[in-house]
Amino acid sequence: MTRFEDQDLTEAEFRECDLTRARFIGVVMQDVAIDGLVSNLVVNGVEVASYVEAELDRRHPVRLLIRSADAVELRQAHRQLQADWKATVERLDQMSDGSEHQQVQGEWSAVQTLRHLVFVHDSWFRRCCLGSDRPFTALGLASPYVPDQAEQGIDQAADPTLQEVLAVRHEQVLELESWLSSVTPSELSATAPVPSGPGWPPYARGKSVLQCLHVVLNEEWEHHGFCVRDLDLLNR
16 A cells, blocks of 8 residues: 655646555645546545535536437437537637647547547457457557557557548447347347457456447547547637
């Protein structure tokens, strides 16, 4: 266990850290931002994660559709998510040249974010929902902790333009849209047909197709929010 005592962690950044069962005692936390998978978070004796989730659902009703098990609502969620991305890409077109590649506070640029969603589609949809063992799209962007990226088809030196990424995204959106148009409840509840052998994500085996689809849709929503947040900062 790592213990910090009487330490000044002002402006500290914890990235891709596991803080499960961490305890903050007698701390001062002002102007703090937390982005991540948060549950059972107790602040001064009050469990607040449920309040946060309820407020997010109120602000973004599409989250309720994303978590649905109903194919009609899942199709509606997908359409709404893509409409939001369309508006954001149109916004990018109105910004100064190079904005799509500009990073804010070390976060992914808009192009990098879209490249990551290409990777999410290849891994959590094609591999987990469809059982595909084809190589991932070369321009996709995986998180640094994903192992064996080159072996899975990813070109870590890729530097595509926004239009190149959008062309791939268009194909993927149509693929998922077509699948959602005919998927049945039994197919959604079935165990994900993840191919045997190594490949990302390794922990999808045993999950249902629906659970894997929820990951895809949630990643679309989460990363769109991050992208909009950073574009707002660029426009200040």
